[in-house]
Amino acid sequence: MENKDALTEVEERLRSTKDRRMYERLQTVRLRIMGMPIKEIAGTMCRSEKTIV
Secondary structure, three states: OHHHHHHHHHHHHHHHOOOHHHHHHHHHHHHHHOOOOHHHHHHHHOOOHHHHO
């Protein structure tokens, strides 16, 4: 239940932000909350695993 609330909040912020860097950060958080592995997020976001962690 807690993850669902957090996911909803992140998705709301994704829709409202205009800043590209913040959008990428929120997208990374969203994917992590959804349970995607760090290695896969790094590939999707074109960032290193160290950056994601």
